[in-house]
Amino acid sequence: MANGKKLLRLSSLLIILVGVLGFHLEAMSMVGTPQDESNERPDLIMIDTIAAQQKLELPAVVFLHDAHTKALAEQGKDCTACHQKKKDGKTSLKFMRVENGNPDQLKEIYHNGCISCHTKEAAAGKKTGPQVGECRSCHQVDPEVKAEHAAARMDNTLHFRHWDSKIIKNDKGQDTNCGSCHHEYDKATQKLVYVKGQEEGCVTCHTAKPEGDVKTNTSEAFHEQCITCHKDLAAAKAQKYGPVQCAGCHGLAEAADIKADDAKLLKKMGGTLPRLPRKQPDAVLLTAPAPKGTVGNEAAKGEMIPVAFNHKAHxxxxDSCASCHHKTLKKSCSECHTDRGSKEGGFVSLDQAMHNPDSARSCVGCHAIKQKDPNCAGCHELMPKAALKSKESCVVCHNGPKGDTNPATLDASAKAELAADLISERPTSPTMLDTADIPEFVTINALENEYKASKLPHRKIILTLVKNIKSSPLANSFHNSPLTVCASCHHNSPASKTPPSCASCHANASVKEIDGRPALKAAYHGQCMTCHKSMKLTKPASTDCSSCHEPKKNG
Incomplete structure (x- = not known):
């Protein structure tokens, strides 16, 4: 007994000595999976909380979360061995506490908690972690283990799995369960409440640096909400309850399995998920915001031809509502992105927000991403980017009514009805020439020398492109002229059934380039090979000349 007391006092002194060195420790998120022999693990957490308050004297601690979870499970223990419950019943991600505390308090909590547990396990003859004096085992300058984890997010499919679940309890008096996750802070009662039909995305309030009444950041909010719910369902012996370890969401292999499972679910649903029960509109008429100082029917008149937006189709x-509504679901785009830009909208004007070709959130930018699909890329890869700004492409979207009545002054119901009418008039299949007007073959013999003329299956190519377009409502809307599909090859020619030959613009092989235009041989090969590569066609190979050009025989 006496020896035991001496050992305990010695251990306490050593713990204090180690503690004064200081380090930043914080298990902010669970990111990993138990891959015992791998140096790349998604459950790696670099514990470094104190760095936010003072300079570290030792490197951050290398902590393998799932390795500890597994060890605790073997002892019949759960998360409560390390994590406390908050007042709202959710599990705190902070080790053995709810609040942060000062550096000295944090050092004591971590050292006492971790080292005492390791010491106890070692005394029982079990394999365990570092003990007193083995500082560098945890505080590693260049850890051998590296973090590798898949990003997790609440996309449409995962969202559907939750709100369609019969396991998650319904909201009081409702046939929905949205209130299990969605909430607002009620300042009057100082409590979190659920308001039906006013659901926001989690990241709207829980940002990287929360402000005001919001106390938890994005990572904390997701992990506290999701893992607590999953564990409660598991404790209730639910058949399905979601991941409770890092690997379930962040393991690379598990993420691939989830993606494959999502694809199966989507196929089972006929390729379309049911709409969220939030009473969102089917169609929206997008109009320019009225400039300050204007009233009545003159407000924003003539500023922008309205756009009928098919909300249901989009x-x-x-991936989720946040793909477009990146700040909030409760405001229209024009409330933040004004005609001249505002601080709330990051000084991005409405025109820029909708037409920036480099932003995945803008209409033009998103459409440009869709054009990279193999069915579309064959044509769009070589089309001049200026075509995105052409008058013909603008009127596909900006096709609102032109008259004395300014649509911007209509009420929401009238706008929705007008938008639905305009959308119904859009083409549902590509417009094209009669098959008889499309040459079946085109013989390319301008460069005939060592090889015989190339016989291009012209009609087959055109019909294949049109077939690809039919599966896309987006393509159907923009390919609204019989000659649109011709523009991919005849890119600088007037729209015509009988466009001029390539040689009329591209000089013969003896000239390398004129005014930036490649010579005829380079033009043919660049056009055809780039198209095949973009469409991921393996035959003919770009090095297999004889597939297109039959070699001439000697003599």
């Missing part, structure tokens, strides 16, 4: 081709 829901199924985006």
């Amino acid at each position: 829901e199924n081709v985006t």
Whole structure:
């Protein structure tokens, strides 16, 4: 007994000595999976909380979360061995506490908690972690283990799995369960409440640096909400309850399995998920915001031809509502992105927000991403980017009514009705020439020398492109002229059934380039090979000349 007391006092002194060195420790998120022999693990957490308050004297601690979870499970223990419950019943991500505390308090909590547990396990003859004096085992300058984890997010499919679940309890008096996750802070009662039909995305309030009444950042909010719920369902012996370890969401192999499972679910649903029960509009008429000082029917008149936006169709081709509503679901785009830009909208004007070709959130930028699909890329890869700004492409979207009544002054119901009418008039299949007007073959013999003339299956190519377009409502809307599909090859020619030959613009092989235009041989090969590569066609190979050009025989 006496020896035991001496050992305990010695251990306490050593713990204090180690503690004064200081380090930043914080298990902010669970990111990993138990891959015992791998140096790349998604469950790696670099514990470094104190760095936010003072300079570290030792490197951050290398902590393998799932390795500890597994060890605790073997002892019949759970998360409560390290994590406390908050007042709202959710599990705190902070080790053995709810609040942060000062550096000295944090050092004591971590050292006492971790080292005492390791010492106890060692005394029981079990394999365990570093003990007193083995500082560098935890505080590693260049850890051998590296973090590797898949990003997790609440996309449309995962969202559907939750709100369609019969396991998650319904909201009081409702047939929905949205209130299990979505909430607002009620200042009057100082409590979190659920308001039906006013659901926001989690990241709207829980940002990287929360402000005001919001206490938890994005990572904390997701992990506290999700893992607590999953563990409660597991304790209730639910058949399905979601991941409770890092690997379930962040393991690379597990993420691939989830993606494959999502694809199966989507196929089972006929390729379309049911719409969220939030009473969002089917169609929206986008109009320019009225400039300050204007009233009545003159407000914003003539500033922008309205756009009929098919909200229902876009829901199924985006990952989540946040793909467009990146700040909030409760405001229209024009409330933040004004005609001249505002601080709230990051000084990005409405025109820029909708037409920036380099932003995945803008209409033009998103459409440009869709053009990289192999079915589309064959044509669009070589088309001049200026075509995006052409009058013909603008009127596809900006096709609102032109008259004395300014649509911007209509009420929401009238706008929605007008938008639905305009959308119904859009083409549902590509417009094209009669098959008889499309030459079946085109013989390319301008460069005939060592090889015989190339016989291009012209009609087959055109019909294949049109077939690809039919599966895309987006393509159907923009390919609204019988000659649109011709523009991919005849890119600088007037729209015509009988466009001029390539040689009329591209000089013969003896000239390398004129005014930036490649010579005829380079033009042919660049056009055809780039198209095949973009469409991921393996035959003919770009090095297999004889597939297109039959070699001439000697003599």
